[in-house]
């Protein structure tokens with residue numbers, strides 16, 4: 691029943707924005723550094739925590755270890771693919787309901803699934819891998835396949851990956867545009883995210899709409915702050931909502947056909 695109710699809200703909304711959280715990529719098989727076990731095994735292997743390894747300071751002082759880590763823990767996961775939850779977002783966008791998707795994940799899943807208007811707040815592994823000296827851009831494959839530190843062919847300096855490292859400023863322009871999208875929204879979809887997560891907290895202050903729809907498995911502190919909470923994996927809930935939406939639209943289409951038949 692809740693899926694029907696959410697579908698009705700989405701159908702009546704004029705501007706829906708989605709904050710796509712970490713749980714969505716974990717459901718698709720990405721192992722997150724924020725997971726305790728993953729973090730522990732990384733620390734065992736490299737003698738540093740993921741936070742230290744993934745930092746601007748580490749990149750600039752120990753590029754070789756940084757790239758060893760970045761290749762095996764991040765780029766090697768690029769073979770994973772966006773699943774049904776991201777396809778559902780792309781479909782929602784095609785239906786004209788979803789206007790923007792905001793994410794802090796690095797794997798570009800919303801776009802790979804077909805979403806057009808995406809704000810990757812922390813960049814992604816495919817774009818803007820740049821030489822800090824001349825600005826030349828390199829592909830993800832170039833970074834992944836380099837034997838040691840991927841160097842700019844011209845300047846011979848380490849290429850900076852196209853993602854925001856800890857200790858670096860996030861792209862202010864991108865952040866501003868994402869905040870603008872949220873401020874235009876009448877419905878906010880928090881998928882695979884939590885009310886108390888950093889991303890939600892960052893954007894809820896710009897939100898002026900009526901419905902916050904929260905979807906994640908289990909329960910968490912702050913769930914009650916959402917107007918609607920679905921305690922379910924996004925990969926289950928989002929496709930179910932799409933099915934309901936299609937049913938609503940089909941029924942509306944039937945009614946309109948009958949009306950125009952009456953008019954003739």
Ligand SMILES: [Zn+2]
Nearest residue numbers: 821824842845
């Ligand atoms: Zn260069």
